[in-house]
Amino acid sequence: HIIFTDLDGTLLDHHSYSFAPVVSILDKLQQEGIPVIPNTSKTFAELVEIRGALKLTTPFIVENGAAIYIPTHFFPQQPIGTIEKSGYWLKEFSPRVEHWVGVLDTLQAAFSEEFEHFSRMSVKRISEVTGLSEHDAELAATREYGEPVNWLGDQASKTLFIHALEEAGATPLQGGRFLHVSGYSDKGQALTWLLNEYQKQHPDKQCDSIALGDGQNDVAMLEVASLAIRILSPTTPPPELKRTNKVITSHNFGPTGWAECIEAILFKQ
Ligand code: 2M8
Ligand code: MG
Ligand code: MG
Structure with a gap:
């Protein structure tokens, strides 16, 4: 599995931005070798700090699918269509702001x-x-x-x-x-690109995607993932999806809902 996750209101609490409820499950995922890829509205500068705090060393998708930053150690080879930028391979989907x-x-x-x-x-x-x-x-x-x-x-x-x-x-x-x-870019298109690249670089591994999000800007990634997890928000209704199969909605808000769903899907026998 590869996990793609929104941050605000999903991995981080909508109001306090706390991620305390997911700390131990992120450790477990790391031990299992399951990559957790942030897929967020946030900027590169924000992500550099947040992934440090979350102890993530995985690629991350910024500004609603506009670009993917891939640490150069993550793949054996530089992906086609990327440029090298300060320790990352950068794939851009959108014109500048x-x-x-x-x-x-x-x-x-x-x-x-x-x-x-x-x-x-x-x-x-x-x-x-x-x-x-x-x-x-x-x-x-x-x-x-x-x-x-x-x-x-x-x-x-x-x-x-x-x-x-x-x-x-x-x-x-x-x-x-x-x-x-x-411009035209979204979290779904970025997820698909990264998953394809992963499959290309690791042809021996069978990979499915799990996406988690709480908002309208998460719809595109929730539609394309193998499994869609809608995280309940204290302020907005769950994102409306066209698909009906393989969709789960959390009972709890934000990071508590995140831990609840990932625990149930990946760690309960
Ligand atoms: C903005 O993003 C969130 C994501 O859902 C929003 O639209 O509410 C961005 O400006 C992001 O960079 C920032 O960290 C966040 C803070 O609430 O707001
Ligand atoms: Mg959100
Ligand atoms: Mg977001």
């Missing part, structure tokens, strides 16, 4: 006072709306591919806004708190 910041600026007049976005917000403001420390908010602000938008207006206007973004060529994805604006 500057373009989307420009698009958002053009919508400022039509939707005035209805939204704010990270590159125009202070670190203090990002810390306020996320609940992250100012240090962590600074890491969240270092976007490479997509721009998080904090919507302040009503739902009807948000629908028009999303429409305008799509007209401009963006693929807006709803996270736990923010609307993420980037």
Whole structure:
């Protein structure tokens, strides 16, 4: 098995960002040699710190599938289509963020006072709306591919806004708190690419994928995984899936639900 997991609201608590409930099960997975691959809206800078805290040495997927960072020790060979960047092989799926910041600026007049976005917000403001420390908010602000938008207006206007973004060529994805604006990339496409590469480099191993997520931006990876695990959220309804087979929904929120499901699937005989 390979586990692909969302972070906020899934492996980390939605409000406190704590991962205490998964520490011991992550140890067990490591002993069993089952890779845990973060697949998140977060940035490279955030991931460098978080994977250190989680003691993960696996590849990770950043900014909603926009790019995959693969530590060069993870595969015997450099995957085709990647570039080498400070100890990682980097696979990119999306154009750079500057373009989307420009698009958002053009919508400022039509939707005035209805939204704010990270590159125009202070670190203090990002810390306020996320609940992250100012240090962590600074890491969240270092976007490479997509721009998080904090919507302040009503739902009807948000629908028009999303429409305008799509007209401009963006693929807006709803996270736990923010609307993420980037080009066409998603967590499912990144999962599929990495799983194929794993299969290519380890033809002797039979690998299936388990995906865990709590939000709308997790739908694409939950649809393509061998097994989809929906983690219950204290703030939003479970992501709606088209598939009905091999779908599990946790009873508990966030990391407690994560440990509950992985324990039941992989460690209960
Ligand atoms: C943003 O991502 C979450 C993911 O669901 C959201 O949209 O609510 C990103 O800015 C990420 O970088 C940041 O760490 C997180 C903090 O809540 O918010
Ligand atoms: Mg989430
Ligand atoms: Mg996320």
